[in-house]
Amino acid sequence: MKIQYAAPGIRVFESALFQTTATVLDTPDLVLVVDPNWLPEEVMAIRRYVDDILDGRPVYVLFTHSDYDHIIGYGAFMEAKTIASEAFATETDQDAALARVKKWDQEYYIERDYPALYPQIDVVARQPGQAFALGKTRLIFFPAPGHNNDGLFTLATWEGRCIWLAGDYLSAVEFPFIYHSSEAYEQTLHLAAEILEQYQPELLVAGHGPATVSQKEMTQRISDALSYIQTMRQCIRENLPFPEEHLWQRYLFRKGQESFHQDNAVLMQKELDAQRG
Numbered sequence: 001m002k003i004q005y006a007a008p009g010i011r012v013f014e015s016a017l018f019q020t021t022a023t024v025l026d027t028p029d030l031v032l033v034v035d036p037n038w039l040p041e042e043v044m045a046i047r048r049y050v051d052d053i054l055d056g057r058p059v060y061v062l063f064t065h066s067d068y069d070h071i072i073g074y075g076a077f078m079e080a081k082t083i084a085s086e087a088f089a090t091e092t093d094q095d096a097a098l099a100r101v102k103k104w105d106q107e108y109y110i111e112r113d114y115p116a117l118y119p120q121i122d123v124v125a126r127q128p129g130q131a132f133a134l135g136k137t138r139l140i141f142f143p144a145p146g147h148n149n150d151g152l153f154t155l156a157t158w159e160g161r162c163i164w165l166a167g168d169y170l171s172a173v174e175f176p177f178i179y180h181s182s183e184a185y186e187q188t189l190h191l192a193a194e195i196l197e198q199y200q201p202e203l204l205v206a207g208h209g210p211a212t213v214s215q216k217e218m219t220q221r222i223s224d225a226l227s228y229i230q231t232m233r234q235c236i237r238e239n240l241p242f243p244e245e246h247l248w249q250r251y252l253f254r255k256g257q258e259s260f261h262q263d264n265a266v267l268m269q270k271e272l273d274a275q276r277g
């Protein structure tokens with residue numbers, strides 16, 4: 001499996017599918033696995049890596065959100081303690097999320113050596129700034145709705161390190177995919193700007209595409225996402241065409257992403273219609 005980024009204490013795996021990332025953090029106190037995914041061999045490669053480095057430490061699995069690509073590998077880590085947002089644990093339709101996982105495996109004739117399950121959550125992140133501590137390791141949580149309803153930003157800190165696990169925000173390869181709410185998405189981007197300023201993380205891992213160590217790039221990704229949403233809203237309000245050439249210069253997977261762009265327009269049109277009453 002492709003290793004997209006590696007440094008002491010950090011390994012970011014990248015699936016062949018949609019450049020989906022799975023991160024393993026390795027602190028003196030625990031091993032944290034973030035969104036283990038996607039193909040069976042890829043999930044098992046992550047499992048083997050975790051077993052190799054474990055050395056008696058507890059394993060925690062963090063889910064950045066409940067989209068099927070991010071929970072699909074959970075069954076290979078069933079002994080682990082689990083972490084996710086309160087919305088993930090209590091609001092999300094678990095049967096529907098699990099059905100999506102199973103449907104995907106059915107469509108691609110995928111067989112796995114572990115069960116398909118919706119994760120039951122041990123550490124529930126409720127409040128912005130809430131922390132989970134074990135030894136010198138602190139995980140600081142910020143609920144991050146907008147892409148879907150149950151996203152979570154996590155800052156993992158230990159021994160002066162600070163890694164930002166962002167889930168499906170701030171991607172270099174995807175404009176915002178808005179399944180839940182464009183207003184909430186914008187709020188989450190403002191939160192992202194505050195997090196960046198306050199924590200100055202050494203690494204940002206997005207759910208899809210390359211991680212970055214550059215705070216300049218982190219800032220750029222926030223402003224690109226904000227400007228996408230604001231431009232889309234303005235175009236719908238004023239009945240103008242969206243400047244697509246610029247969009248497809250920035251994001252290279254046009255044929256795979258056009259429908260998400262159109263779905264965003266439909267969702268935001270509905271939001272504006274609802275506001276007008």
Ligand SMILES: [Zn+2]
Pocket residue numbers: 067069070168207208
């Ligand atoms: Zn995703």
